[in-house]
Amino acid sequence: MSVGRARTIALVGIEGAVVEIEADISPQLPAFVLVGLPDAALGEARDRVRSAAGNSGLPLPSRKLTVNLSPAALPKQGSAFDLGIALAALVADGRLPAESVARVVHLGELGLDGRLRPVPGILPAVMAAVRAGWRTVLVPAGSADEARLVPGAEVVGVASLRDAAIWHGAELEPVAVEPLVAPAPVGAEEAAQGDLSEVVGSREAVEAVQVAAAGGHHLLLLGPPGAGKTMLAARLPGLLPPLDVAAALELASIRSLAGLPIGAVLPDRAPFEAPHHTASAAALVGGGSGVIRPGAAARATHGVLFLDEAPEFSPHALDALRQPLEDGVVRLTRAAATAQFPARFQLVLAANPCPCGNDGAPDLSCSCTPMAKRRYLGRLSGPLLDRIDIRLRVPRVTAAQLRGRGEGVSTAEARARVAEARGRAAARLDGTPWRLNAHVPGAWLRSDAGRPAPGAAEPLDRALERGALTMRGYDRALRVAWSIADLDGVDRPGRAQIGRALLLRTGAA
Amino acid sequence: MPDTDRLGPLGERLAERHLLARGYRLLERNWRCPRGEIDLILQDGDETVFVEVKTRSALGYGHPLEAITVAKLARLRRLAVEWCRQRREAGEQVGRIRIDAVAVVAPSDAPARIDHLAGVFR
Numbered sequence: 268m269s270v271g272r273a274r275t276i277a278l279v280g281i282e283g284a285v286v287e288i289e290a291d292i293s294p295q296l297p298a299f300v301l302v303g304l305p306d307a308a309l310g311e312a313r314d315r316v317r318s319a320a321g322n323s324g325l326p327l328p329s330r331k332l333t334v335n336l337s338p339a340a341l342p343k344q345g346s347a348f349d350l351g352i353a354l355a356a357l358v359a360d361g362r363l364p365a366e367s368v369a370r371v372v373h374l375g376e377l378g379l380d381g382r383l384r385p386v387p388g389i390l391p392a393v394m395a396a397v398r399a400g401w402r403t404v405l406v407p408a409g410s411a412d413e414a415r416l417v418p419g420a421e422v423v424g425v426a427s428l429r430d431a432a433i434w435h436g437a438e439l440e441p442v443a444v445e446p447l448v449a450p451a452p453v454g455a456e457e458a459a460q461g462d463l464s465e466v467v468g469s470r471e472a473v474e475a476v477q478v479a480a481a482g483g484h485h486l487l488l489l490g491p492p493g494a495g496k497t498m499l500a501a502r503l504p505g506l507l508p509p510l511d512v513a514a515a516l517e518l519a520s521i522r523s524l525a526g527l528p529i530g531a532v533l534p535d536r537a538p539f540e541a542p543h544h545t546a547s548a549a550a551l552v553g554g555g556s557g558v559i560r561p562g563a564a565a566r567a568t569h570g571v572l573f574l575d576e577a578p579e580f581s582p583h584a585l586d587a588l589r590q591p592l593e594d595g596v597v598r599l600t601r602a603a604a605t606a607q608f609p610a611r612f613q614l615v616l617a618a619n620p621c622p623c624g625n626d627g628a629p630d631l632s633c634s635c636t637p638m639a640k641r642r643y644l645g646r647l648s649g650p651l652l653d654r655i656d657i658r659l660r661v662p663r664v665t666a667a668q669l670r671g672r673g674e675g676v677s678t679a680e681a682r683a684r685v686a687e688a689r690g691r692a693a694a695r696l697d698g699t700p701w702r703l704n705a706h707v708p709g710a711w712l713r714s715d716a717g718r719p720a721p722g723a724a725e726p727l728d729r730a731l732e733r734g735a736l737t738m739r740g741y742d743r744a745l746r747v748a749w750s751i752a753d754l755d756g757v758d759r760p761g762r763a764q765i766g767r768a769l770l771l772r773t774g775a776a
Numbered sequence: 777m778p779d780t781d782r783l784g785p786l787g788e789r790l791a792e793r794h795l796l797a798r799g800y801r802l803l804e805r806n807w808r809c810p811r812g813e814i815d816l817i818l819q820d821g822d823e824t825v826f827v828e829v830k831t832r833s834a835l836g837y838g839h840p841l842e843a844i845t846v847a848k849l850a851r852l853r854r855l856a857v858e859w860c861r862q863r864r865e866a867g868e869q870v871g872r873i874r875i876d877a878v879a880v881v882a883p884s885d886a887p888a889r890i891d892h893l894a895g896v897f898r
Binding site: 294295296297329330 | 839841842844849877879891893894896
């Protein structure tokens with residue numbers, strides 16, 4: 268009897284590696300041996316595969332079946348190997364043509380009745396297969412739409428092991444079965460994000476959100492309860508330009524790994540993640556010992572990560588975000604493997620100025636002691652705040668503002684402005700590795716290309732002399748000034764833009 | 777005798793005939809000692825073969841080979857050692873030994889199918 272071979276993909280984080288499944292049948296007492304570092308879920312493939320094969324009309328022989336997953340040292344997890352294991356075993360038994368099975372990548376979990384179940388992570392797995400040169404992939408019918416999002420993949424969706432065997436040339440009568448689809452998680456429907464024109468009051472806040480969108484700046488919103496901080500933050504993703512194909516594929520891969528549903532079209536909206544303030548560090552950046560799962564930071568890649576009541580987060584969890592803020596990726600190292608997830612998100616923090624929330628409001632009295640106030644905002648660590656370009660105080664809406672309300676700028680208008688501003692920045696930064704003002708280094712800002720209009724930096728120089736601004740703060744104010752200049756359509760930040768940047772920088776504690 | 781009690785001896789006879797047809801020489805049939813019983817002991821060339829026979833009338837409860845467990849084979853091996861010891865005490869030579877399994881599926885309305893696995897316990 269020959270050795271049966273099939274191929275599948277093992278995922279570590281968002282990266283995938285091609286795994287060769289070898290199946291051998293030896294004249295020994297019936298047994299099913301699975302070697303090659305399987306985890307618990309994969310080890311149980313033994314029982315799923317035997318039952319599924321029997322119930323598909325293709326029983327495995329009463330002999331010893333040895334299945335090896337190669338490369339043997341790579342840790343493998345999950346149930347997506349079932350289909351490949353079953354087909355390799357059937358090849359070893361001489362029931363299927365070896366060439367047909369060996370040139371296709373197989374993904375899918377088997378039910379005991381032989382039907383194929385969708386598994387999380389189909390999209391990144393298919394991407395890895397195509398990158399490795401395996402164009403044809405056999406996936407569960409319920410995951411076929413997701414798999415087809417990958418450019419260049421020839422996707423075959425099959426409902427059952429029997430259908431897969433027939434596709435490979437087994438002479439069997441097809442039996443129609445109801446394909447299994449992934450259950451939609453409850454409450455996964457995305458909330459409508461609302462329009463920017465609905466934000467009442469604070470014109471500077473609306474402006475600041477647009478500046479943040481234009482330059483990709485991280486944002487801190489500080490204000491009493493009910494000032495509209497959450498409302499503002501939720502409207503930021505709507506101002507961001509639609510995702511390009513590469514970004515959308517990356518985002519969809521993360522969503523697929525997280526087990527979130529993906530339709531037949533790639534998401535083109537920037538994501539918005541708002542984890543609750545009890546979130547652990549692992550929930551924010553991802554984690555897990557066996558299967559390394561993406562966290563909120565990865566799910567918010569190319570979009571907005573909003574931390575409401577930021578001082579209520581555990582300092583440990585908040586500081587876990589420092590590395591992804593710097594590098595744009597999360598690297599999680601466990602004993603078994605190192606996983607890497609993209610985490611190029613825009614951070615929005617919202618906080619009350621003090622525990623009672625009334626500090627700084629003109630006609631309300633704050634009941635907090637100075638010590639309590641210090642401790643409250645002190646929970647946001649210096650290194651974290653240092654990465655935030657825009658710090659804005661959002662005052663409570665007054666009755667006068669509500670009555671005197673003019674027509675605010677709508678999301679569509681603001682998005683057009685932001686797109687234009689981003690276009691200007693991209694044209695200016697053409698030939699450099701940076702695309703957004705938030706990413707340019709200080710050296711560029713002080714070079715000829717990045718210098719503001721002559722004399723315009725005077726307020727900044729004065730603030731630096733007074734000690735009101737550090738050198739790093741100086742650079743950050745300049746970056747924001749560039750974003751304001753891009754929004755205003757001027758070639759270089761002038762005095763007006765610098766002044767407003769300085770206000771957005773120091774407007775809050 | 778109920779049918780099920782007849783099935784075992786029937787399977788053992790079928791297994792014996794199958795192995796003799798392949799040139800094995802019968803040494804013992806249903807050899808007993810206080811610790812248990814060996815279904816068949818045969819000579820295959822220079823190897824002494826101890827055979828566990830498992831018979832079923834249908835596959836509803838699984839293939840008979842699946843019912844031959846490692847514990848059963850370990851017991852068979854202990855019995856084989858005991859048999860060899862008795863042989864040597866009687867002054868005879870015993871060569872290499874091997875443990876085989878034979879599955880017999882004997883439906884009442886069709887010819888029996890015999891499945892022979894050589895050297896199943898190492």
